[in-house]
Amino acid sequence: MIGRMTSTDSFSLRPVGRVKSPYTEASDVPRGLGAKHEAEGVLEIAPELEEGLTDIEGFSHLFVIWVFDRSESVELVGTPPCDETPHGVFATRSPFRPNPIGLTVVELLRREGRRLHVRGVDMLDGTPILDIKPYLSGVPAASLRRGWLDAVEARKTGLQ
Amino acid sequence: MIGRMTSTDSFSLRPVGRVKSPYTEASDVPRGLGAKHEAEGVLEIAPELEEGLTDIEGFSHLFVIWVFDRSESVELVGTPPCDETPHGVFATRSPFRPNPIGLTVVELLRREGRRLHVRGVDMLDGTPILDIKPYLSGVPAASLRRGWLDAVEARKTGLQ
Numbered sequence: 001m002i003g004r005m006t007s008t009d010s011f012s013l014r015p016v017g018r019v020k021s022p023y024t025e026a027s028d029v030p031r032g033l034g035a036k037h038e039a040e041g042v043l044e045i046a047p048e049l050e051e052g053l054t055d056i057e058g059f060s061h062l063f064v065i066w067v068f069d070r071s072e073s074v075e076l077v078g079t080p081p082c083d084e085t086p087h088g089v090f091a092t093r094s095p096f097r098p099n100p101i102g103l104t105v106v107e108l109l110r111r112e113g114r115r116l117h118v119r120g121v122d123m124l125d126g127t128p129i130l131d132i133k134p135y136l137s138g139v140p141a142a143s144l145r146r147g148w149l150d151a152v153e154a155r156k157t158g159l160q
Numbered sequence: 161m162i163g164r165m166t167s168t169d170s171f172s173l174r175p176v177g178r179v180k181s182p183y184t185e186a187s188d189v190p191r192g193l194g195a196k197h198e199a200e201g202v203l204e205i206a207p208e209l210e211e212g213l214t215d216i217e218g219f220s221h222l223f224v225i226w227v228f229d230r231s232e233s234v235e236l237v238g239t240p241p242c243d244e245t246p247h248g249v250f251a252t253r254s255p256f257r258p259n260p261i262g263l264t265v266v267e268l269l270r271r272e273g274r275r276l277h278v279r280g281v282d283m284l285d286g287t288p289i290l291d292i293k294p295y296l297s298g299v300p301a302a303s304l305r306r307g308w309l310d311a312v313e314a315r316k317t318g319l320q
Binding site (some may be wrong): 010011014016045051053056057058060069087089090097099101128130133134138140141149150 | 169170171172173174175176205209211212213214215216217218219220221223225227229236237246247248249250251252253257258259261263265288290291292293294295296297298299300301303304305306307308309310311
């Protein structure tokens, strides 16, 4: 399960576990502005890595780094579901990324051995997990600027 | 520059760019409780991916997903610099991870073409970048529990 560098320019990574999720198709996952990610799921870690979960139950929230393993293409510029204008892939959460890596913050509900029951999954069932990290602090909302997303929200709010 | 799955169980990823950082040795990077990451650096994206940065300048903060490319080992349980007791790797930000992936939130100061000038780097100079995502929202501090880290902070504050 240990992924390591294979050359100076390519990294071979192996899943540390898989996501159990109620979603089996990309179209099942709520998308776009105001999408709520309240779905519960399980992060199932490989048996030989269970020791790495020691003390994780003390954290309320976790970062999950995972692979869009059913995403087949790359779009450097694309139009998100909530907007009509295209944006660069690094300014969106599009699955069509140069490296198909996803990042999700989940709430840890409870741990059962090597299974972490969580709320807030937006991955498909069976999604490979690359890493889990504790969520330690966030940027205060008052300090955030969110570019095109703020503009879309302002426009849609104005229309309502 | 396009990394893709090579088998059902292993993913080959290639850097989308590199970090320019003032830190050249791991011992240069502030570590432990209360470490401030105010260092400025540059995220330099590969020329052929520059289009993917379109509109990124509207965001104040970014997630950077990167590789601990100078980390050689894995410790499923280890003792962080700020504590005396060991914790599971998935409950820490240790570099000795099953997949040597790092995650940092940086503040975007300005963009110059394919170079993003940022504040808050904690990576070494030359670190490979796997992905950049916009920071859209954070978990409110009042909702966070931070396990062993809260316990260490409470103990250290009590001692002062």
